[in-house]
């Protein structure tokens with residue numbers, strides 16, 4: 001059966017766990033991309049093509065002929081999971097997507113030692129090509145004549161051009177959920193790799209980005225590295241006789257769905273527990289995956305500096321920091337997790353008393369507890385080094401009646417939320433410490449007014465609208 005609208009992404013809307021007795025349990029996939037798209041995918045008749053990420057997923061994929069699953073929980077939605085050989089998957093996902101393309105676009109390299117592109121990288125790159133090829137092939141098989149295919153993110157930069165070769169009749173969109181690096185930094189990549197990534201995306205009819213800043217950086221890279229003809233005002237890139245439109249589509253939150261989820265009994269129970277733990281102290285909240293770009297260590301350093309500068313707040317404030325596990329296959333992430341824990345311990349050692357715990361670090365996944373934290377937050381700290389959008393900055397004001405937002409100017413969300421946030425340079429620890437203080441002493445009425453405007457901005461572009469805009473752009 002062929003589909004008229006297809007989504008392709010590395011991580012799918014659900015994942016499967018295989019228990020010892022061979023039973024499969026299904027659960028919702030994680031991450032910003034998946035939460036955004038899942039909402040729009042529900043009740044649609046789209047086909048979602050994703051990779052099998054675990055043994056559970058692989059078993060589920062093998063159970064279904066051709067790897068296609070009828071998935072409970074998505075009324076008419078359908079899913080095809082690709083069973084890519086684990087070694088190929090590992091090199092494509094961990095080595096190229098997460099350790100190379102993610103690092104480049106988030107400016108994460110410590111350049112005196114990293115990156116180094118050697119023969120090992122060439123093997124990894126070949127796997128990335130193979131992985132992209134598997135997606136292009138599956139999409140080519142599944143797409144109806146003239147179908148619209150929406151390919152997501154840095155895992156799948158080559159798939160648009162590959163699919164175009166197989167199926168010149170389909171309309172292809174690519175969307176980047178991350179920032180895009182300026183050409184001086186993007187050209188750390190080997191020349192042929194940089195060119196292949198850019199021309200891979202240019203295989204699409206429409207290349208989408210979350211903000212105009214990331215779209216402009218992409219166009220700059222196309223001009224500088226490919227020598228493509230770029231019309232910045234008209235947002236088009238012409239390369240090898242084809243023109244790709246570049247679009248900017250911000251992504252917001254479905255406020256009603258989030259509020260409904262946050263009103264459920266498991267969240268209420270965690271609110272009661274949190275209130276007991278924190279008492280009537282003011283609450284500074286952060287919620288992140290333990291991801292290098294999220295800048296958790298500098299956030300903790302800023303809190304420590306704030307405590308050092310403002311003894312009058314000792315005993316009156318608690319920092320509730322959620323640092324959920326992420327990408328533990330990568331040594332950099334394991335080291336970063338350890339650095340977060342070390343910094344947290346230093347704060348505890350320096351300031352904790354019998355009666356007062358200045359910092360509560362949550363390192364285990366507990367989604368309802370993070371929703372409870374949003375509802376109780378006085379201050380929300382979102383200080384990434386760089387971020388495509390950052391949905392935490394949008395979810396907080398939707399659930400909290402009165403939280404002040406301390407926001408990195410390098411997050412895409414700053415474009416939409418900057419006017420009512422306290423913007424910080426994410427590298428400036430002292431500046432962030434001062435912003436935390438300013439947020440805590442902000443008058444109640446100002447805090448509520450700003451929060452109401454943030455809430456309006458955060459819900460202006462719900463995922464369904466974002467998806468509809470993308471589809472319209474392909475028409």
Ligand code: G6P
Pocket residue numbers: 010011030031032033034153177178327388
């Ligand atoms: C975040 C980013 C997305 C990305 C996802 C991948 O949500 O915003 O751009 O696709 O991470 O996360 P994963 O856990 O699948 O590596």
